Amino acid sequence: MANDGFDFSPGAQIPLQGAAGAAVATNALASAAYRDSPVDEILKANSEWHKSEVKAGQSKLFKSDYFKPNLGEAFSRAVQERTLGGARGALIQSFGSDPQTVVEHCLSASRLRKARDTKLTVVTALFGFLFLPGMLLWIIVFRLRDGLTRTKDKGLSGLGNALLPIIGIAAVFLLIKMPLNGFLGLYVRAMAVAPVIGWLIAKRIAEASAQDMRVRWEGLLSGGGVVAKIPEAVPKNPSETAREALRQGLEKLSAEQQSNSVFYAGPKGILGMGTRWGSWQLAEDLVSKDPGKEFHQFRSWDLVRVIHDQLKMLERGPLNTGGFPKPSVTHWIVSPVGENAGSVSRPEGEDVATFQVKPHEIQRICNHQQFGGGDRHYLGVQFTLWDGQLVITMMITVTVLFETLRIEVTGHALGPVHSLFTSKPAAKTKTVNKTVKFWETRSITLALVESSEVVRLALRAPFTWYPPLLDYLGGKIALPEPFGLRHAWAEKPWRHRFMADDAMRAATPVLRVVHNAVIKVLDENGVDTERFGNRSSILSGAVQDPTPRKADLYDA
Structure with a gap:
């Protein structure tokens, strides 16, 4: 395979397609790696076409919320595995964002969590596993407390909130009145106290980590330049194969982002x-313009080449009023895939190099593959606006039958x-009645890391050395396929007034540039352009009042 044989070593650097001016969309996606929200929050970002899933753990013996990942943990794990895995399938380009930056933040977040989990593993081993019976008893208490507080019955919920203090007082009483002496007595007493001490230490570690993660989350969405x-991912010597593989994986991700092949999935x-x-x-x-003569022969590519040159001039206008930014004009090879296709595969062979279809093959497809099976050629002009939040693409195809x-x-x-990805971290608060003026309320700030969260982190920490085991115990996120970081969680632009205006305003000038270029080439080759001019005028009038619709849903 041509793509696998390429050494993705950094040589002459090519600017990432769609990366320029795409900071908002990129940082929003990257911020998910640092979030401590419940993992089920990702379901809110599902669109009409692309749906993530949260798969529960398969273990029946250890089925517990204490092994369930939060959003940041599950997102980082899923994205790394999907984009850098050795057996991964083809990825969809992330127009309007830089996928390598997002993946790098997922790796960075995982590294921070790994450092935290190493500390928690030591704490769990010293204060938990050495006093396993006591740790199991305290876990049962926490599970019972969580179950009671989640009930709708106010009495049981209140009992759940008071359960830990009651058990704590009972533990102190047993320590004082326990009849056992000697080593067994010391061990039983330590068995009741050690998990509590371990929990206090783990809480400080967890809070420091949570604050660091939230600072990065906030910084990304505020444009603070979080690196x-x-x-x-930086190998220091040739023997570090894991680092080299990670470096090449990131280079491959960037190269695939530059691919000029895309996929049409029906509706x-x-x-x-x-x-x-x-x-x-x-x-x-x-x-022919002259009835007694034939017009000069030309090919589709001759038209496309002139249209390409004229589209690159869109940023220039007769008035100094801003107008279009510099467009990206690209020749695309479009492959058809099923509406519900679970995967895609990019073109391969001698006509493809590093995910790029070569120019001579693009020209051949443009001239000859216009009817029947096979890939098709489209000329695209793309505008990345609103810091990557809006990507407008106008596609032009030329056919002669x-x-x-x-x-x-x-x-x-x-x-x-x-909007899930653009929400900033908020302090955890709770509204309660005032003690004296009970008819009034006040807001209190809760702990950043709750008691049950400390237990969850401490229990998960010893298993983080082998992520598939945690997936089995606690579950994971199943990403929508075919997967691309940008389009998987994109909303429709039509609810945003200015974005909708920008999308529709781009149609008229692009259409007229295309038609003018076509008529110019036809006229130069001796073709009668009267009908083309009349038809172009009609379309120019119709496009002045465009209405967004689902053009791929045919009412048939």
Whole structure:
């Protein structure tokens, strides 16, 4: 396979496609790696087409919420495994964001948690495993307390809140009145006290880690320049194969982001670019300008090349009023996949190098693969706006069947990252009645790390050396397939007034540039352009009032 044989060593660096000006979308996705929210929160970000799942642990013996990961833990684990795994499938490009940065933050968050879990493992071993009966008894108490506090019965809920103090007083009483002496008496007394001491130490470690994670979470969403530190991705000598494999995995991720092949998944549109919201077609017969002579022969590629050059001039205008930013104009090879396809595969062979279809193959597909099976050629002009929150892509395809030339322009829009990823950390508070003026309320700040969370972290810590075991015990996130970091959690842009305006305003100038370029080439080759001009005028009038719709859902 050509792609696997490439050494992804950094040579001449190419700017990441869609990475420039995409800080908001990138940082929003990266912030998920540091979050301490419940893992089920990810389900709120599911869209109409792309749905994540939270798979529960399969263990029946150790089935407990204490092994269940939180959102940051599960997200980091799932993204790393999907993007850097040796047996991973093809990824969908993340237009409007930098996927390598997101993955690097997932690695950085995992490294921080690993350092925390190493400390917690020592604490659990010294104060828990050495006094296992006492630790198990305290775990049962915590489980009983959590079960009671979750009930709707206020009496049982109050009993759950008072359970720990009651058990604590009972433990102190037993320590004083216990009839056992000697080593057994000392061990039993230590068995009751050691897990509590271990819990207090673990709480301080967990709180320090939680504060660090929240600072990074807040910093990413505030634009504070949080840097992902992953020294394990920098090999120091040739024998460090794990570091070298990680480095090559990150380079491969960047190379795949640059791929010029995309996938059309029926009603889901082009994966990574969003659904098709509008379509305008210019189709007329090719007739010679001079009745007694034939027009000059030309190919589809001749038209596409001129359109390409004219589209790159979109940022220039007659008035100094801002207008379009510099567009990205790319030749795309579009492969059809099923609407419910579970995976995709990129083109391979001698015509592909490092995920890029070579220019001569692009030209061949443009000229010859216009009807029947096979991939198709599209010319795309893409605008990344709102710091990566909006990606507008206009796709142009040229086909010639018999004597009919058809120029089709379609609009695709990828909306902002789901609001779940843009929410900043908030202090944990609770509203209670005032002690004296009970008819009034006040807000109290709760502990950043709850008691049950300390127990969860301490119990999970010894198992973190082997992540698949934690997946089996506590569950994991199943990412939507085919997977791409950006489109998997994108909202529709039409609920945002200015984003919707930007998407629809781009259609008119792009359409007119395409039509002008086509008419120019036809005129130079002796084709009668009267009908093309009339049809272009009609479309220019219609496109001035575009309405977003599901253009890929045919009412048939």
